[in-house]
Amino acid sequence: MNDVAAEAGVALKTVSRVVNDERGVNPATADRVRAAIERLGYRRNDSARTLRRGRTASIGLVIEDAADPFYSGLSRAVEDVALRHGYLMFTGSSSEDPVRERDLVLAFCARRVDGLVIVPAGADHEYLTPELDAGISAVFADRPSGSGRDLDTVLCDNAGGARAGVAHLIAHGHRRVGFVADAPSIFTATQRWYGYRQALDAAALPYDPALIAMGPPEPARVEADVTRLLALADPPTALFTGNGRTTVATLRALDRPVALVGFDDFELADLLGITVVAQNPAGLGTAAADLLFSRLAGNREPAQRRQLPTRLIPRGSGEGAFRLL
Amino acid sequence: MNDVAAEAGVALKTVSRVVNDERGVNPATADRVRAAIERLGYRRNDSARTLRRGRTASIGLVIEDAADPFYSGLSRAVEDVALRHGYLMFTGSSSEDPVRERDLVLAFCARRVDGLVIVPAGADHEYLTPELDAGISAVFADRPSGSGRDLDTVLCDNAGGARAGVAHLIAHGHRRVGFVADAPSIFTATQRWYGYRQALDAAALPYDPALIAMGPPEPARVEADVTRLLALADPPTALFTGNGRTTVATLRALDRPVALVGFDDFELADLLGITVVAQNPAGLGTAAADLLFSRLAGNREPAQRRQLPTRLIPRGSGEGAFRLL
DNA sequence: TTGAAAGCGTTACCAG
DNA sequence: CTGGTAACGCTTTCAA
Numbered sequence: 001m002n003d004v005a006a007e008a009g010v011a012l013k014t015v016s017r018v019v020n021d022e023r024g025v026n027p028a029t030a031d032r033v034r035a036a037i038e039r040l041g042y043r044r045n046d047s048a049r050t051l052r053r054g055r056t057a058s059i060g061l062v063i064e065d066a067a068d069p070f071y072s073g074l075s076r077a078v079e080d081v082a083l084r085h086g087y088l089m090f091t092g093s094s095s096e097d098p099v100r101e102r103d104l105v106l107a108f109c110a111r112r113v114d115g116l117v118i119v120p121a122g123a124d125h126e127y128l129t130p131e132l133d134a135g136i137s138a139v140f141a142d143r144p145s146g147s148g149r150d151l152d153t154v155l156c157d158n159a160g161g162a163r164a165g166v167a168h169l170i171a172h173g174h175r176r177v178g179f180v181a182d183a184p185s186i187f188t189a190t191q192r193w194y195g196y197r198q199a200l201d202a203a204a205l206p207y208d209p210a211l212i213a214m215g216p217p218e219p220a221r222v223e224a225d226v227t228r229l230l231a232l233a234d235p236p237t238a239l240f241t242g243n244g245r246t247t248v249a250t251l252r253a254l255d256r257p258v259a260l261v262g263f264d265d266f267e268l269a270d271l272l273g274i275t276v277v278a279q280n281p282a283g284l285g286t287a288a289a290d291l292l293f294s295r296l297a298g299n300r301e302p303a304q305r306r307q308l309p310t311r312l313i314p315r316g317s318g319e320g321a322f323r324l325l
Numbered sequence: 326m327n328d329v330a331a332e333a334g335v336a337l338k339t340v341s342r343v344v345n346d347e348r349g350v351n352p353a354t355a356d357r358v359r360a361a362i363e364r365l366g367y368r369r370n371d372s373a374r375t376l377r378r379g380r381t382a383s384i385g386l387v388i389e390d391a392a393d394p395f396y397s398g399l400s401r402a403v404e405d406v407a408l409r410h411g412y413l414m415f416t417g418s419s420s421e422d423p424v425r426e427r428d429l430v431l432a433f434c435a436r437r438v439d440g441l442v443i444v445p446a447g448a449d450h451e452y453l454t455p456e457l458d459a460g461i462s463a464v465f466a467d468r469p470s471g472s473g474r475d476l477d478t479v480l481c482d483n484a485g486g487a488r489a490g491v492a493h494l495i496a497h498g499h500r501r502v503g504f505v506a507d508a509p510s511i512f513t514a515t516q517r518w519y520g521y522r523q524a525l526d527a528a529a530l531p532y533d534p535a536l537i538a539m540g541p542p543e544p545a546r547v548e549a550d551v552t553r554l555l556a557l558a559d560p561p562t563a564l565f566t567g568n569g570r571t572t573v574a575t576l577r578a579l580d581r582p583v584a585l586v587g588f589d590d591f592e593l594a595d596l597l598g599i600t601v602v603a604q605n606p607a608g609l610g611t612a613a614a615d616l617l618f619s620r621l622a623g624n625r626e627p628a629q630r631r632q633l634p635t636r637l638i639p640r641g642s643g644e645g646a647f648r649l650l
Numbered sequence: 651t652t653g654a655a656a657g658c659g660t661t662a663c664c665a666g
Numbered sequence: 667c668t669g670g671t672a673a674c675g676c677t678t679t680c681a682a
Contacts, residue, residue, distance in 0.1 A: 043435055090383075111413065272593070
């Protein structure tokens with residue numbers, strides 16, 4: 001900017017005015033400055049700008065895995081909202097590791113992002129306190145925080161969705177429904193398990209722990225669990241799967257037709273005829289980002305907790321059974 | 326940092342030394358400083374650090390769409406490499422819009438990212454010249470640049486992969502193979518079309534423009550085109566589809582069994598029995614990021630152009646025909 | 651081992 | 667309309 005000022009024969013401050021489209025600059029002077037900028041290939045240094053103004057016009061997004069269709073849909077939605085507000089977005093994948101989540105969040109904060117959208121991997125967010133005190137806004141998406149300050153949170157109706165899905169199977173005559181999902185340490189898995197129990201209770205069906213298979217999200221674990229369930233002496237006649245990844249892994253493990261309803265819609269589920277409880281990843285991202293930007297705009301209301309609805313989409317596998325051939 | 330110094334009763338510089346783990350600080354003093362940091366909830370401002378040091382330890386990634394499984398896989402791979410090097414990553418989706426690509430890249434540069442990985446939406450990259458002169462490194466992934474300085478580029482073997490896929494269909498007796506893909510303005514689509522032609526030529530089969538359906542990536546367009554091809558008086562007995570999205574859209578449009586080979590592997594393609602020419606999105610991202618970081622480490626060799634192999638995976642649809650039921 | 655001062659490239663504030 | 671100067675929070679350089 002100094003060089004440009006010298007080149008154009010004006011003061012530094014005048015260049016700043018032109019660069020920032022401030023009014024009160026002689027058009028002729030402005031043109032001279034712009035010409036100098038062009039000649040020198042000058043580009044404003046936003047780091048310095050940021051330092052001086054105290055706002056970086058950037059946000060940080062921490063998700064579980066950028067390559068997972070659910071989170072990449074959420075990610076794209078957050079990005080769109082950010083860009084619409086003129087903000088840039090840092091992205092990081094926590095890989096379901098609380099330490100990595102924390103490192104990413106703190107690294108973003110060190111860059112002085114104005115706000116954060118976090119899909120928490122851990123339950124403890126005490127580490128956020130100094131950052132929040134420093135004025136950084138944060139919104140939790142998909143899962144709530146287990147500790148720390150009460151913060152804006154956007155979830156989907158996990159229990160309600162699971163309840164509806166399992167009730168659907170029960171309504172079609174099933175009395176033994178297997179439940180395959182992520183480990184109980186994952187908030188959404190536990191919520192969906194609540195929903196499963198509620199549906200059983202509502203139908204006065206017994207809860208059989210032998211029909212529950214919760215664990216790490218690895219496909220191999222899921223496939224082994226499904227195989228085990230189906231090999232029981234008194235096997236389930238239907239399965240409810242706890243998320244998209246689990247549903248897909250389950251499909252691979254089926255060696256015979258079984259009624260199936262899965263939480264999360266996914267690509268080609270319609271072609272395959274899989275009945276699902278759909279949630280809206282993009283909607284989740286948009287809602288979280290909107291909430292964040294309302295905070296950045298000065299909204300000082302108490303922390304909100306929004307819950308997005310789910311939708312049961314019957315496609316055959318929940319009404320009859322899933323069969324590929 | 327000033328506040329911490331005051332709180333600890335030392336000079337600013339000493340705090341800086343402690344924060345950066347520089348040696349030559351009395352352990353007792355260091356402890357006092359650390360205690361003050363803890364009390365005040367101090368966090369280093371990396372923007373200021375960046376400004377002073379001239380390196381931001383961040384890169385920018387511009388892809389076509391963060392929600393597309395292909396690009397989200399690439400994205401995750403780039404992120405992993407960046408994090409391993411202690412870098413943070415800005416992400417942006419161009420939506421196949423050259424203007425948006427340019428705006429994103431320039432915004433990243435204004436933040437003084439050290440490097441860029443770009444999946445170009447446009448062919449013109451003259452706008453990068455001042456940035457490159459300023460010392461920012463850039464690597465193109467998935468598609469090359471059509472203009473501007475010669476830069477590192479990582480592609481997959483588009484023509485070779487398509488040739489192999491089409492040859493596979495021909496080897497199974499097909500003499501009329503339809504080609505459904507993105508618009509010719511997209512580099513990969515055109516390259517794959519070359520591969521298609523090469524396979525025909527190698528088998529001495531005539532090229533029939535009526536069998537070519539290239540256009541916007543919208544599913545509706547693809548479905549309409551597929552329907553049109555299959556309704557021809559002399560319809561194709563096999564289809565080659567130009568990428569994952571197109572393959573999926575094509576599946577939806579099929580009203581009868583047709584032999585099918587698709588470029589790009591995708592989730593559940595194995596279950597559905599779709600023969601594909603697989604490329605490796607994560608490998609592409611890793612290669613591009615590795616190349617970028619070698620530049621950031623000082624590698625001054627001439628621009629490289631790497632080509633990653635593709636792999637034909639027979640699963641049934643290319644050997645017989647695709648049928649869901 | 652510790653500290654003081656200069657400077658990174660901007661913008662805010664006050665003068666002219 | 668234009669310009670000077672301080673300040674943002676840090677690291678670099680030099681001195682004690």
